[in-house]
Amino acid sequence: MIIKLLVEGGNMQPGPAVAQKIGPLGLNMGKIIQEVNKATENFKGLKVPVELDVDAKTKEFEIKVYSPPVPELIKKELGIELGSGDHKNIKVGNLAIEQVIKIAKTKQKDMLDKNLKAAVRSVVGSCVSLGVLIENEEPKKVSQQILSGKYDKEIEEGKTEPSQEKLERLKNYFNELKNKQEAKLKQAEAEKEKEEAKKVEVEKEEGGAKKENK
Numbered sequence: 001m002i003i004k005l006l007v008e009g010g011n012m013q014p015g016p017a018v019a020q021k022i023g024p025l026g027l028n029m030g031k032i033i034q035e036v037n038k039a040t041e042n043f044k045g046l047k048v049p050v051e052l053d054v055d056a057k058t059k060e061f062e063i064k065v066y067s068p069p070v071p072e073l074i075k076k077e078l079g080i081e082l083g084s085g086d087h088k089n090i091k092v093g094n095l096a097i098e099q100v101i102k103i104a105k106t107k108q109k110d111m112l113d114k115n116l117k118a119a120v121r122s123v124v125g126s127c128v129s130l131g132v133l134i135e136n137e138e139p140k141k142v143s144q145q146i147l148s149g150k151y152d153k154e155i156e157e158g159k160t161e162p163s164q165e166k167l168e169r170l171k172n173y174f175n176e177l178k179n180k181q182e183a184k185l186k187q188a189e190a191e192k193e194k195e196e197a198k199k200v201e202v203e204k205e206e207g208g209a210k211k212e213n214k
Helices: 016-025 029-039 070-078 097-110 116-130 139-147 152-157 164-213
Strands: 002-008 047-054 061-065 093-095 132-134
Touching (some): 002 016, 029 047, 097 152, 116 132, 116 152
């Protein structure tokens, strides 16, 4: 019997939903929670799909853990909770190609992509709607660079850890971009307030003119 669960990585808790699925089978709830938490500890803070393959007679079970969706892994890598609500104008992070490769290697077994290079391009594609840059570039440009072979060495070697120096450079670039984005948003808000104030003033003048004409 297959039981499907969605748990917080490394922090599965007993609750009505879990008890409803596991309780009737007479399984040891504490043991299941302990084993699931152990199997999902690498995905702390993320929702993780888990399957329990249960032998109803012996009460033995096997755990199969599926990695979180690519967008969740991207956000975890960047340390953010939300993607951009306006990916064309607002960026929320800046990944190194090594971090993209790391995510691709994590998800490859669940993907239809035939090789790591194709899996990397799939992860790059997910960065578009989230508003995430890669190596200071737009994801679509990076996808073309991957096709042209720019990152073949990193992909072939399966590099997953960028240097601290590189991470600092990417962070500094993003911080500068973030400051520009915030300044642009403030300017847009100020212009909007100015337009609203002007509109109110015009409405007052028009209202005063109507009273004089009566």
